[in-house]
Amino acid sequence: MANPEEAALLRRAKEGDPLALKALVEQHQDDVFYLALGLLGRRPDAEDAMQDVMIKALRALPRFRGDSGFATWLYRITHNTCRDYQRRQRWSRVTDSVDEQPGIASQWQTHDPADDPDRATASGQLGQELLIALDTLTPSERSVFVLRQFQELSTRETAEVLSRAEGSVKNLLFRAMRKLREALADYETPVPQKEVAP
Amino acid sequence: MTACRRWEGILSEVVLGDAEPQDEARFLAHAKSCAGCTQELTAQRQFQAQLTLPAPSQAGELNAWPAVSRRLAEPRPARGLSLSFGLAGTLATALLVGGIGLGSMLASNGPAEVTPGLVAAAPPEDPYLAFLEQSAPLLLAVTNREVPELVSVSFAGGAALEAEQRAAERLAEMARLLLNELEESGRDREAQLVGELELVFLQVANLSQRKDPGSLRMLKAAIDNRGLLFQLTLEELRNLPPSPNDGA
Numbered sequence: 053m054a055n056p057e058e059a060a061l062l063r064r065a066k067e068g069d070p071l072a073l074k075a076l077v078e079q080h081q082d083d084v085f086y087l088a089l090g091l092l093g094r095r096p097d098a099e100d101a102m103q104d105v106m107i108k109a110l111r112a113l114p115r116f117r118g119d120s121g122f123a124t125w126l127y128r129i130t131h132n133t134c135r136d137y138q139r140r141q142r143w144s145r146v147t148d149s150v151d152e153q154p155g156i157a158s159q160w161q162t163h164d165p166a167d168d169p170d171r172a173t174a175s176g177q178l179g180q181e182l183l184i185a186l187d188t189l190t191p192s193e194r195s196v197f198v199l200r201q202f203q204e205l206s207t208r209e210t211a212e213v214l215s216r217a218e219g220s221v222k223n224l225l226f227r228a229m230r231k232l233r234e235a236l237a238d239y240e241t242p243v244p245q246k247e248v249a250p
Numbered sequence: 251m252t253a254c255r256r257w258e259g260i261l262s263e264v265v266l267g268d269a270e271p272q273d274e275a276r277f278l279a280h281a282k283s284c285a286g287c288t289q290e291l292t293a294q295r296q297f298q299a300q301l302t303l304p305a306p307s308q309a310g311e312l313n314a315w316p317a318v319s320r321r322l323a324e325p326r327p328a329r330g331l332s333l334s335f336g337l338a339g340t341l342a343t344a345l346l347v348g349g350i351g352l353g354s355m356l357a358s359n360g361p362a363e364v365t366p367g368l369v370a371a372a373p374p375e376d377p378y379l380a381f382l383e384q385s386a387p388l389l390l391a392v393t394n395r396e397v398p399e400l401v402s403v404s405f406a407g408g409a410a411l412e413a414e415q416r417a418a419e420r421l422a423e424m425a426r427l428l429l430n431e432l433e434e435s436g437r438d439r440e441a442q443l444v445g446e447l448e449l450v451f452l453q454v455a456n457l458s459q460r461k462d463p464g465s466l467r468m469l470k471a472a473i474d475n476r477g478l479l480f481q482l483t484l485e486e487l488r489n490l491p492p493s494p495n496d497g498a
Contacts, residue, residue, distance in 0.1 A: 070319070073319070073322075074315045074319070077314055077315045077318055078314075078315060081312045081313075081314045081315075082312060085312055099312075102312070102314060103314055103317055103318055103321065106314055106318045107318060107321050107322060110318070110322060111322070139448070139449060139452070182301065190433045190438055190441055191429075191433065192430070192433040193433070200266070201301070206268065207263065207268060219259055222258075222259030222260065222262060222263055223258055223259045224433075225259075225262045225263075225266075226253075226258040226259055226261055226262040227258075227436060229262050229265070229294050229297065229298075230290070230294070232297070233293060233294065233297040236297070
């Protein structure tokens with residue numbers, strides 16, 4: 053449910069107040085962009101998708117009833133928009149050489165490792181490799197992983213965004229984690245044998 | 251050694267610290283006597299601890315409002331035929347669930363003639379195989395055409411191509427629905443193939459809107475370059491060895 057401040061902003065935005073519409077975009081653009089980037093992997097696509105999401109959301113705003121939170125609703129639009137983008141990406145992989153396209157790691161530069169020497173080693177490299185490894189997941193696994201890990205949504209919220217059962221979200225997350233762990237095995241340290249503890 | 255399938259969902263929740271207390275207690279009690287689950291739990295915990303999530307460098311630098319406000323002021327584009335899948339989705343669902351033939355589906359959904367041999371009876375078993383059965387005649391029909399022929403029938407609005415496009419539109423929707431099921435059950439390889447077929451069908455369904463020889467040539471060339479889907483016969487598809495996750 054929206055807090056009173058957000059509810060007031062939404063009410064003004066529904067009435068067409070341009071300042072309220074602008075404020076909504078500015079409040080949520082980073083989250084939408086971050087989610088789109090996790091789902092699509094390339095900054096130009098994520099920027100385009102983010103704009104499309106905002107347009108769709110603002111046009112559909114009069115129909116937003118508040119049954120779910122505004123952010124959840126926005127994530128759902130983002131996810132659906134990105135699925136369309138993913139289909140187009142798959143087609144361009146058929147028509148173009150993938151090798152000619154810049155990889156995800158080059159498009160999503162986090163920070164200069166030299167700025168943070170402690171993280172510039174194995175874990176920093178793992179972060180970049182993780183972005184590449186996301187391409188090994190199915191679209192559904194990727195959606196669940198990005199929403200749970202990047203956006204830090206709960207299982208229930210993720211299920212709501214994806215219109216899936218919570219059990220399905222849990223299973224998809226398990227598969228995503230296992231696939232990514234296997235894809236990134238070179239970056240793991242040996243698994244110590246330790247007692248299972250909560 | 252692998253984790254027990256029935257505990258998989260809870261295992262990752264335990265790793266993230268989001269499991270319900272009673273679920274976590276039950277799982278940990280099980281894991282004490284299960285080497286596979288213990289190993290997977292340890293490995294996922296270690297992976298989670300190592301996970302370095304990237305923060306987008308663009309955060310805080312984005313300013314979408316100027317472009318968004320400009321686009322909001324523009325007139326809305328007309329919605330394309332190839333995106334209007336509502337009715338087709340319902341029919342495709344009925345097809346998948348009930349095993350109705352594509353021919354009867356097409357025949358009941360409009361006056362256009364259906365090219366003989368374009369449709370196939372749906373086998374009742376695995377929806378994946380049923381989808382391949384449905385796809386094969388259309389794939390063969392399109393691949394057996396040369397680009398000049400495709401161009402001429404596209405410009406002339408030929409009945410054969412129209413029927414193929416109607417079939418392609420429905421097959422694309424079937425593929426989209428089937429993709430969810432396959433991904434849900436971990437049949438990744440099948441999902442990948444169905445995903446690629448979906449793209450092909452979307453392209454075929456969209457041909458008449460473009461009426462553009464360049465697009466037709468690009469489609470044909472892309473598929474030829476890919477050298478995969480359109481060179482496979484149905485028998486070859488059906489003879490693929492089963493995925494390890496089949497039947498899961």
